[in-house]
Amino acid sequence: MTDYSARLRDFQSPAFPSLRPAQLSTLEKYEELRIAAMATDIGIELPTGAGKTLIALLIADAALDRGLRVAYLTGTKQLSKQVLDQADHLDGLEVHHFWGKNYPAAQLLDYHQAQAVGVMNYWVYFNTNPRVEPADLIIFDDAHLAEQAIAGMYTLRIPRDSQGGAALYQSICEAILQVSPGLYPSLPAMRDGAAPRGNPPELISFVDWAAVSNGIIGEIAKSEFLANDNSARFVWKTIQHALRRCGVLVGPTGIEIRPYHVPTQTIQAYARSTERVYLSATLGQPGDIQRRLGTRTVVTTPRIESDPQRLGRRTFLFNPGTDAALDDATWQFAIDQVDAAGLHGKGRVAWLCASSAEAAEVAGKLEDAAYTVYRLQTGDDAAVDRWKDHDFAHLVTAGRFDGLDFPDEVCRLVIVPSVPAASTEFERFVVAYLGDAAYMRYRIGQRLTQALGRANRTPTDSAMYLGLDPGFGAILADPAVHAALGSDVQPAISEGLQLHGGSWAQVSEAAKKFWATHRLPLESIPATVPTRTRPGRRVGGVAQVESAPMEVTATTRLWLGAHADAAESASHAAATLNDSAELEHAAFWKYVEAHAYFDRQGPGDVERSRAALESAVAAAPQTAWFVRLQRTADGMDGSAPGGISHDRLFLAWDGWIREAGSKIAPIIASSRQGLRGTHEETVEALTVLGRLCGASANRAAGARNSGSKWAWASSVNGQRRIWSVQDANSTRIDRADINEVVGAAVEEQHLHPKSRVVGCHLTNTTELTAAAITAAANAHVALVHTDAALALYDAMAERFVAYQSASGAGSAVERGQARELVDPRLPPGDWLDELLSSENSELLQSIDVAEVFDR
Secondary structure, three states: OOOHHHHHHHHOOOOOOOOOHHHHHHHHHHHHHHHOOOOOEEEEEOOOOOOHHHHHHHHHHHHHHOOOOEEEEEOOHHHHHHHHHHHOOOOOOOEEEOEOOEOOHHHHHHHHOOOOEEEEEHHHHOOOOOOOOOOOEEEEOOHHHHHHHHHHOOOEEEEOOOOOHHHHHHHHHHHHHHHOOOOOOOHHHHHOOOOOOOOOOEEOOHHHHHHHHHHHHHHHHOOHHHHHOHHHHHHHHHHHHHHHHOEEEEEOOEEEEEOOOOOHHHOHHHHOOOEEEEEEOOOOOHHHHHHHHOOOOOEEOOOOOOOHHHHOEEEEEEOOOOOOOOOHHHHHHHHHHHHHHHHOOOOOEEEEEOOHHHHHHHHHHHHHOOOOEEEOOOOOOHHHHHHHOOOOOEEEEEOOOOOOOOOOOOOOEEEEOOOOOOOOHHHHHHHHHOOOOHHHHHHHHHHHHHHOOOOOOOOOOEEEEEEOOOOHHHHHOOHHHHHHOOOOOHHHHHHHHHHOOOOHHHHHHHHHHHHHHOOOOHHHOOOOOOOOOOOOOOOOOOOOOOOHHHHHHHHHHHHHOOHHHHHHHHHHHHHHHHHOOOHHHHHHHHHHHHHHHHHHOOOOHHHHHHHHHHHHHOOOOOOHHHHHHHHHHHHHOOOOOOOOOOHHHHHHHHHHHHHHHHHHHHHHHHHHHHOOOOHHHHHHHHHHHHHHOOOEEEEOOOOOOOOEEEEEEOOOOEEEEEEEEOOOOOOOEOHHHHHHHHHHHHHHHHHOOOOEEEEEEEEOOOOEOHHHHHHHHHHOEEEEEHHHHHHHHHHHHHHHHHHHHHHOOOOHHHHHHHHHHHHHHOOOOOHHHHHOOOOOOOOEOHHHHHHHHOO
16 A cells, blocks of 8 residues: 655655645545545545645555556646645656647657656536546546536536527527427417526427437527537537437526436546546545545545634525525625725625526626626636625626635635525426435535635635525525535534524624624634533434436437447436435436337337336326426327316425425515505515415516516416516596506516516505506506405415425425315416406406406
8 A cells, every 4th residue: 555654754845844644544535436436436525625635646656666657637727836836845746737839849748658747627627628638546526516517518507508508599499399399388378488597398208309300400500509519519410429318407597418327438548547536625426526526435534523713714695585596685795895895905706606697696686786797607717816806896607506616816706696506597497396316415515615615715814705696594494405514614604594584684784693603713702601511312304315427427328329238327317216215316317218118119118218207207296397207108108198286386485495494484474465555565475476476576676666576487488577566545546647657567578579568557555547448458457445455465375385295305205295185276377467457458457367266
């Protein structure tokens, strides 16, 4: 076995005189795994500041002595430079940096002949035309960052807002709707760009995708989108031959076409290596790193816990109420902290967004407010440097929670707009449809740990972290999420949880206290007296069995066209997950099994495919995913899907329950009275009513309207309702009242030209002037009496409460039983669109609502 202590002493480095106990223990365990267990993929998890880079360089040095070619991979040039700086202290270890067009021939030869370590970012090593030969040993530093580079090789994303992307997006949606008009209820709205951004993506059935893929190949190949996007052209060359073996997800902001898991083991840069080492401060579950990177099974060394005080002081404050992440009140709180940060040193702010769409929205709002904004795009490391050179500026990222270091005075304020639950359409699909997939909740805790470490790198650091999403409280109270949090961030999260359920004023007071004291030495701030601790109960929600090896094998074999092996591995993954009570997650892998049989197209394969789907839905709970599977199975024998389902409503309810949990009940109880309250109370109540009806609802503040906005996707198109509220002292509705809501509706129609926009005017009076009646009819305004709103509120609140109560802990079985209880009591068809329509009557009354629910 390698004696790493002796190896370090041989360098005679003043910077690294000896190994710390944690470093030595980790290296000894690594060597044991490498030799005794013959592990080819080894994960090493060490806290920030524990010296991971030195460990990796010593492993690389020993590998060179074994004649192995070594590639040290990082996520950014900045991180590569840190590796080079540390290597400078190890005299005799040759390290060469490769990037862009920097490939000096002599240095390439040193790397190829195992005389020097090649340091490069993931995109340099993993691409369709690499300039370096595959390594024998690959070191993945901040291993999660490799996902973007590797998955990017196989993911064709067609954004709605890209040049040529909108036309191609619409064309693909239209082709799918032609072959299966009833299976995807929100697809028409997404085709038209009218679905809310939070609408869950549609997973296109492999049956329907096979029916349209030949035509789609031609559409993509000749598209303006492909002509204008170099990276998309490279991806297209990679996946075109296996298009029918990919999963296809259509979301409101883009289409993703990709294998279910990345077939990394088919990439020469990975396949020709013999050893891989994965480094991270938050490595997480070995199975999940395998899922995310598509690797062989990863075996990890024992996790070393960190000392929270060793990384300075941090405060995590998050949304205490129900205001949406970028609503006025939430946004104003964030901007107040931006201004406070500017008064206490460098005013640099980092925004860690979950997706590109969210990052674009945040950047737009900041630019509208005249702030200097830098967007961190893939491959543009220089954006970070430009941001650091500016005293008062914002760095906006998408899907980047790791690999960015902001120590000292670089940054004192980090903002996380939404719960980091999903960064891709595939992840959004899993969150929405596969609610029992434990690995996704573990990822949330992992990403939060990463996010809350960006500006805390040394003992003298101090930073404030803000979570703007109202769902932070409920998700942090989830035991499975909490179990994945690093020990160093748990004190800050516990502090934030204490304020949850309070008011913005309380959170603002905590923020003022932080800014007033954050430069004081940590030891000068009184420590919180710990409460009595108890053993606690066993944490549920974290998978007790590991299906990742079978999942990765299934998708890799499907990609290669080895259909029988793919089907067998997918079936084993499903059985394993079923034993762990992850019923929806298990059924997804039965779906992949069915996909493998269907793609083979041999004698009896269509029947085998349908049988796999039928076995997944046999005696299954009636959650949205299982309903969708049954409809897919029915479609395989030519049966038309049934009537319009209520999937949208139940998915929206599930999301609300995940977001707010137990806080919903008092909100529903108190908001009802608001429909007869002040203007502010009425607008808030309308927003809650929208959530009860399954719409995306928020406060609308603008020059023309200070009411509520609702948005949802119906089976025909996108729906939007713009609410105005009659003055409580008014005794009649006249034309001026109608004009107010008409103006707001016209503005909304301009913003969303493909949506059906209806202005809704809420009133306590039944007296309408003739001019108001004519204006409402001509301008397509729906007039709604408060009694009707109350009747709708009562009907939907009663059904929602019944659903939430029956959902219990939120397992698939419980949610399925809850749906079976409530589904028959919901009106059929696109009832909400019909109810809030300007064509119904002069004034919607409670009797009209009762008729809809009595059908």
